[in-house]
Amino acid sequence: MTISKVRQTLLILIALLWCGAGAQVSRPNALWFNKVIGLERSRQLYVALNANMWVMYDLPQAVLYQAWVGGTTGGSFVTGPPVNATNQYWFFSGTPQFAHVYRTSGTNYFRDSVAEYFASYTNPAHINTTTYYTTGKWPKQPILPKWGGTYRSWSVRNAASQIVEAEIRYRALLVNNATNVLTLKYGLILPNNGGEITITESPEYSNQPSGNHLVRTFSFANIPTGYQVALEKLGGANPSAWSVTSGSASIQGTAMVQTADGQTILNGSF
Numbered sequence: 001m002t003i004s005k006v007r008q009t010l011l012i013l014i015a016l017l018w019c020g021a022g023a024q025v026s027r028p029n030a031l032w033f034n035k036v037i038g039l040e041r042s043r044q045l046y047v048a049l050n051a052n053m054w055v056m057y058d059l060p061q062a063v064l065y066q067a068w069v070g071g072t073t074g075g076s077f078v079t080g081p082p083v084n085a086t087n088q089y090w091f092f093s094g095t096p097q098f099a100h101v102y103r104t105s106g107t108n109y110f111r112d113s114v115a116e117y118f119a120s121y122t123n124p125a126h127i128n129t130t131t132y133y134t135t136g137k138w139p140k141q142p143i144l145p146k147w148g149g150t151y152r153s154w155s156v157r158n159a160a161s162q163i164v165e166a167e168i169r170y171r172a173l174l175v176n177n178a179t180n181v182l183t184l185k186y187g188l189i190l191p192n193n194g195g196e197i198t199i200t201e202s203p204e205y206s207n208q209p210s211g212n213h214l215v216r217t218f219s220f221a222n223i224p225t226g227y228q229v230a231l232e233k234l235g236g237a238n239p240s241a242w243s244v245t246s247g248s249a250s251i252q253g254t255a256m257v258q259t260a261d262g263q264t265i266l267n268g269s270f
Helices: 002-021
Strands: 033-036 046-052 053-056 062-067 076-079 101-104 108-110 154-157 165-174 181-189 196-206 213-221 228-231 242-248 250-252 255-258 262-269
Touching: 002 250, 033 101, 033 165, 046 101, 046 196, 242 250, 255 262
Parallel strands: none
Antiparallel strands: 033 046, 046 053, 053 062, 062 108, 076 101, 154 228, 165 181, 181 196, 196 213, 213 262, 228 255, 242 262, 250 255
8 A cells, every 4th residue: 555545544534533523524405315216216315425525325225326516405306397208207297296306416426327226125016027117117127136137236245156145125324413424224135044244334525635535434244254245336437436445345346345244444536
């Protein structure tokens, strides 16, 4: 690790320790986190960490897929009718009864251009052989291996390096009002009553030592001996933007790989 890299890591850790020491972090908007419906996906969560760093999570897949310079508002709710027949903002027809579809605005650091994925708990009766929802549901989307697709936001490998088809669960959203720190809790349910790997993630913004950084603090528990847990979708098409600044995880290709319980801090530099 270079001297500049060490300095950057130390400054980020100092900033995180300060936040964790009881100081309340200032957010750019009173409604700085909100569960919303996006233009392409439902069941989303935006988090306004800073005017220079808003982030969006896909909760069913427990994955970050957008970060942008959102200013004080980050975007707005759609109040008008569908723009055309193929882009209906999740309405079937006509003007929405209330503004409930959120459209982000501002410059993106990254935005993974994928539409909504079927959650692992999707009713199989709603999926036909061509991977469409049935009539009256949403259009064709990529799907998980469980339904014949290839998408994985997280993956688990056993001691023999074989993929274990764990089911992803979004478990909870926790907010410390004293510090304004948000924590997401996920579960990876192992097959054959193999237990559940627990993951928590707390995102934070840092401008130290320079630039704009998205600092993601993960905690892992109940990883079986010899198993590996991989965050397959770091966010964006450039994995070199991400680095592990603390903990035992490593960046392998386009994934962050964790091999044991503990805490890992992932830093994205933009």
